[in-house]
Amino acid sequence: MSYQAPVKDMLFNIQHLAGLETLTQQIPAFADFGLDTAAAVLDECAKLTQDVIAPLNFEGDKNPSSWKDGVVTTTPGFKQAFRAYAEGGWQGLVHPAEFGGQGAPKTIAAACAEMLQSANMSFALCPLLTDGAVEALLTAGSDAQKAIFIPKLLDGSWTGTMNLTEPQAGSDLALVRTRAEPQADGTYKIFGTKIFITYGEHDMAENIVHLVLARVAGAPEGVKGISLFLVPKFMVNADGSLGARNDAHCVSIEHKMGIKASPTAVLQFGDHGGAIGTLIGQENRGLEYMFIMMNAARYGVGLQGVAIADRAYQKAVAYAKDRVQSRPVDGSVAGSAAIIHHPDVRRMLMTMRSLTEGCRAMASTAAAAFDAAHHHPDAEARKQNQAFYDFMVPLVKGYSTEMSLEVTDLGVQVHGGMGFIEETGAAQHYRDAKILTIYEGTTAIQANDLVGRKTARDGGQLARAVAGQIEATEAALARRDSAAARAMLKALRASRADYLAVVDFIAAQAKGNPNVAYAGSVPYLMLAGNLVAGWQLARALLVAEDMLATDPAFMGAKIATARFYAEHILPRTGALRAAIVDGADSVTELPLEAF
Amino acid sequence: MSYQAPVKDMLFNIQHLAGLETLTQQIPAFADFGLDTAAAVLDECAKLTQDVIAPLNFEGDKNPSSWKDGVVTTTPGFKQAFRAYAEGGWQGLVHPAEFGGQGAPKTIAAACAEMLQSANMSFALCPLLTDGAVEALLTAGSDAQKAIFIPKLLDGSWTGTMNLTEPQAGSDLALVRTRAEPQADGTYKIFGTKIFITYGEHDMAENIVHLVLARVAGAPEGVKGISLFLVPKFMVNADGSLGARNDAHCVSIEHKMGIKASPTAVLQFGDHGGAIGTLIGQENRGLEYMFIMMNAARYGVGLQGVAIADRAYQKAVAYAKDRVQSRPVDGSVAGSAAIIHHPDVRRMLMTMRSLTEGCRAMASTAAAAFDAAHHHPDAEARKQNQAFYDFMVPLVKGYSTEMSLEVTDLGVQVHGGMGFIEETGAAQHYRDAKILTIYEGTTAIQANDLVGRKTARDGGQLARAVAGQIEATEAALARRDSAAARAMLKALRASRADYLAVVDFIAAQAKGNPNVAYAGSVPYLMLAGNLVAGWQLARALLVAEDMLATDPAFMGAKIATARFYAEHILPRTGALRAAIVDGADSVTELPLEAF
Structure with missing residues (x-):
């Protein structure tokens, strides 16, 4: 399998x-x-x-x-x-x-x-x-x-798309030029070119529902003049049956490094008289609605990071158990042994495993916050959970996808030369994963969100509250006497201190010295993601120790994995803190003409 | 261009x-x-x-x-x-x-x-x-x-190949099965299959000289029974003219993730009666000779890491200067600006630049040691330089190629969505680079060399001598008063302490607790490579400060790049030290059946 x-x-x-x-x-x-x-x-x-x-x-x-x-x-x-x-x-x-x-x-x-x-x-x-x-x-x-x-x-009769990007408007949606002309019947005619439209055209469903960002004539400049339109591939009658083909056509698909089976379309709207669309919500609030869609998608892309990491991990484990090569350094096997016996192969597999489990745990916790934010009967609980979820989205998206690059790289590495041969399949994961740090907002865009909206806006209050929750987990760890709990406590404490120093720094600098704060944006995201994923593994460790007797193999593995994360992954926060707090100037010191 | x-x-x-x-x-x-x-x-x-x-x-x-x-x-x-x-x-x-x-x-x-x-x-x-x-x-x-x-x-009439790998013998050459049968005329007939033979067959030269590892019948088991043979594609007459086609045939080439233009051949020797080869040197000393070849090639692969990193950097810089997207956070440009104005893009470019320059400097220093080791008139100088060069080879190979993965990843990232489109070209570098940490000995094989032959064998003496040289550079930095020199001194001192702690640990554990020492082998390589590359940039910084007036633009850029490395790259050694010294047990703690 x-x-x-x-x-x-x-x-x-x-x-x-x-x-x-x-x-x-x-x-x-x-x-x-x-x-x-x-x-x-x-x-x-x-x-x-x-x-x-x-x-x-x-x-x-x-x-x-x-x-x-x-x-x-x-x-x-x-x-x-x-x-x-x-x-x-x-x-x-x-x-x-x-x-x-x-x-x-x-x-x-x-x-x-x-x-x-x-x-x-x-x-x-x-x-x-x-x-x-x-x-x-x-x-x-x-x-x-x-x-x-x-x-x-x-029910899968139709599928949906998000049409944001244009050749000149990628991360910067203020530059969107696609235009919408109001018609007498209340619809709009849409004209423009959208690129990078995932499943913008395909044969898996009978209709495709394009949600399209465009400007109504006379709308304000920039992002405050963007509206959201529903533009189906086939027009839809009032009874839900399909009507005429709309003027939205796929003129090409991209030739990509990975996720090759997913068609990435260039869509041309209105080349034959205008694509007919209907407004979603109110004019000029398109970006706001699109962000709802995008926040769901960002969380989903974070899960893709966890997902591809797990697939790469499973493949690497299978190969490492099967491939016989060289004698173990400890002499535990007389002749050549399966490479999983070699410490460095174990180190690679444990790195893959602990990163994957850490990010999965982080995503799971975030999902619960989402559920409470949307459905809890108590308004205050909804608000608090929403704030926590909002804080988690850039971490789930940014950290989980960046870690998936490390994991899929190790996945190829475990395979040695065979990893570089396409028929093996490990290389596909390496190629596929690289889109994850880019689409639905690059890691830098996630980091901007973390710095600006999630940290600087409230002066770091929410970010510090998260540290407070981590401290509570530390207190629980401190009551344990196992080697794993001690290792986790030590690492978590050090990383939380790194995190707090950075939060203070970012909150203090963001307004007066934006270059300084944003020079550290991605390192801050990586630090926070590392810490929060590690925190979830710390919580898992506490549970697993309590339940060890009920399922020794599974709980024991959970403890060992958490400990590995504590000893090998969490310590990375120190270098990030140094880079952010001491190294901001050197990011922008080299003058433009020297590049 | x-x-x-x-x-x-x-x-x-x-x-x-x-x-x-x-x-x-x-x-x-x-x-x-x-x-x-x-x-x-x-x-x-x-x-x-x-x-x-x-x-x-x-x-x-x-x-x-x-x-x-x-x-x-x-x-x-x-x-x-x-x-x-x-x-x-x-x-x-x-x-x-x-x-x-x-x-x-x-x-x-x-x-x-x-x-x-x-x-x-x-x-x-x-x-x-x-x-x-x-x-x-x-x-x-x-x-x-x-x-x-x-x-x-x-003169390019012919080209050469290295034939080591067989399907069952990758990193583990003890498993080589290709056999050589002595003939009455002093030649040997070679029978076997070799895989992953770079340029094992091609049309760029009139002959191909295969150097082939094989066993003579009755040779000892393992690596001590391997001999090296010269097996030309076309037989060569005494006057150098070409004779009959030899029985060495390319039965297929691999479908690879990258370096696609380089044919990676499966070569079949002796399917039609035996490929004729002549012994190189003495029987059963093949591995020793092959290591000479491989050491040259390992250094060369390290240079490939520097090379592809530089190409990716140049491409990213060009795009970052050209692509206009979003307003700078510091308001220095009123509208949307070239993305090189954004701090995170600068951080990515500086990371790429400083890693590339650091590894280039390391390789250059190693090359000088090679020259002195081979040609210096004084025997003691030759010996010392050889020892230094031997220490440097796994760092040049291992660290420069691992860093090239980070750099080519950032190269794609700077391009955003365009980076994932093959026509842009950034993705090719990402795909091509991944072979570098694998061939001519994976990073783990380099790290084994560093731990075993280069560190444990002399109890860490040579490794500590390198730290002594770094200390001398620190002393020179301490006499400077610039911000860059202070930053470099601080970082170098901390990283050298990390390095020394690890050298002591590895030297102490390698014999008695090989699993413990080798669990940290790759982190040790990454730590040592990071430090030694940073040390070379520290030396460069000292020179550049002295010569600043002669060429302010170039020397100023050198100083800024070295400082960035000091503040953003060198601090990574702390986490590696922690992983090696505190984290060895958790590498192998998870039992095999739990994977």
Whole structure:
């Protein structure tokens, strides 16, 4: 089997870190989603992703989606797999029952999303983007838009896209030029070119619902003049049936380093008279709505980082157990042994494992905060959880994806020369992963968010509150006497001190010396992500020690993994702190002309 | 221009760090290779690599070498470029004049090799392997072998290969099974399969000289029973003319993630009666000779790391100056600005630049030690330099190639979404670089060498002597009052302390607790490489401060780059020390069955 869903680790997180039972008790809407349901859902999802979707991953790399005369044909098997996915009800898992969804908590759905992404990142991008479109419609769509479009998106008849980027407008959406002309009937005609549109054209569903950022004539300059439009590939009649082909056409798809099976479209709107769209929400509030969609997608991309890291890890473990080469340095095996006996191979595998588990735990905790933020009956609890979730999104997105580059690199490295040969499959993960630190906002964009909106705006208050929670975990660790708890306590304490020094520095500098604060933005994100993921593994360690007798193998492994993270990963925060606090000037010291 | 050779930086290193003038004064053979000659050679090499070879790099990725019926056709243009390279005398640059070479010091030749690798890594692998074959023949070949083969290898008529790997024998050469049967005429018949043979078959030269590891019947088990054979593609007559086709055939080439234009051959020896080979040196000493070849190649691969990093850096700088996106956080530009104005883009470019310059400086210093080790009239000087060079080889190979992964990753990242599109070219560097930490001995193999032969064997004496030299540089820094010198002193001192703690730890543990010592092998290599590269930049900083008035722009940039390295890169040693000294147990704690 090429992929084995880590159901047990996921359920451990859902139960002990995300606290599903508390959620189901406190939130009436989730009353039916207890641990048994979670386990059943995860098992079903594991079957689908392992048996149906994972086997298509390598195929998608060899036979990518292709474009001809405006039509995109996806990898053989994708269409059938998408039907199986849709018919299983997976697209609606996290969405409201009134539109055909199942209303499951994100705490459960996130685990399923990770499985899907592990199985096949190229494939899974289609559902990921559809989720974003649903999210935006739920937030800002009219009742009619919701009623017509959401059910079709949830049952897999149609899929959704996000149309932000234009050739001159990537990270900088102020530069969007696509224009929308109001028509007498209340619709708009859309004219412009959008690039990098994931699944902007494909053959897996009968219609594609493009959500498009554009400017209405006379709108203010910059991001405050951008509106969001719903532009379907085929017009939709009032009864939901399909009408005429809209003037939105795929003129090419990109030739990419990875995720080759996922078609990345250049879409041309309005070359033949104007693409017909309807406004979502109010004019000039498009960016605000798009951010809702984007925040969901950012979290989802963070999960992709965890997912591809896990897939690479599983592949590396299998190879390391199989490949026989050289005698172990400790003489424990007389002749040549499987390379997993060599300490450096173990170090690589443990690095991969601990980073993956740490980021998975972080994402799981964030998912619970999302659920409470959206559904908790108490307004104050909603507010606090929302703040925590908002703080976590750039960490989940930025840190988990950056770590996936390290993990997929190690995945190739464990394979030695075979890793560089495409038929082995390890190289695909290395190539696929590199998009993750770029799309849905580069790591730098996530870091700007962390510095600006999440840290400087409130003077570092929220960031310090997170440190306070970590301190509480340290206090619990201090009451233990195990080597693992001691190692974790020492590392967590040091890293929290690094973090607090940086938070103080960033909060103090952001307004007066923005160059100084933003010079350290990505190192700050990496520091915070490292710490928060380590903190979750510390919480896991405490639980695992308590439960050791119930399941010695699993709990013992959890403890060993957490300890490895404490001793090998957490200490990295020291160099980041030094770079941020002592090294800001040297970032911008070299004059432009010297480059 | 897609590549601009960093001639000025190279000459700075050659003069001020490698000390070419001292070499030419002390070593009679190098009397004609003063700074003026070096400058002239580098300028010529820059022209060839920039104008002729660099433009073929992207083409090689699009149109890789291809195999049909045993024949390999290289990328269009490669053949002509190889002729230009050979006719310019570049293959013989570093080799003895008596065989048609120019006898230049490695101190100069290394800079040329870097240019060639920057221009086109796939192309440059052919000369790199030929250099290795020449090196092995010079060391162990008979007079007849030398006289017949070396001149043809140096004038580019023929090229050389290294045949080590077999499907079951990668890092572990004890498992080599290819066999050699002695014939009555003193030749041997060779039978076996070799894989991963770089330029094992191609159309750029009229003959290919395979150096092949094989076992003579009755030889001892393991690495002590391996001999080295010369097996030409076409038999060679006594007068050097070509004879019959030998029984060494390319049955396929690999489909790789990168360096696609470089054909990686599976060679079948002896399927049609036996490939005829002649012994090089003595029976059963093959591995020893191969190590000579491999040590040259390892240094060369380290240069490839520097080279591809520089190419990626240059590309990223060009894009960052050109791409306009978003307003600078400090308000220094009213509207959207070139992204090089953004602090995080600067941080990425400075990271790329300082790592590249640091590793280039390290390689340059090592080259000077090689020259003195081989040619110094004083035996003690030769011995000391050889020891220093031997210590440097795993650092040059391991650290420079690992850093090239970070640099090529950042190279893609600076390009944002465009970086993931193959037509941009940044992705090629990311894909190409990944082979560097694998071939000619993975990073772990380099690290084993560093731990075993270079550190534990003499109880850490040599490693501590290097720290002593670094301390002398610190003393010089302590006499300066600039911010850059203070920053460098602080960082160097802290990193040297980390290094010494690790050397003590490794030296103490290697024999009694090999798992503990080798668990930290790669982190130790990364720590030592980081420190030694930083030390060279510290030396450069001292020179640049002294010469600031003579060339403010260049020397100022050198100082700023060194300072960035001090503040952002050197502090990473702390986490490595912690992982090695405190974290050894957790590397192997997780039992095998838990993976």
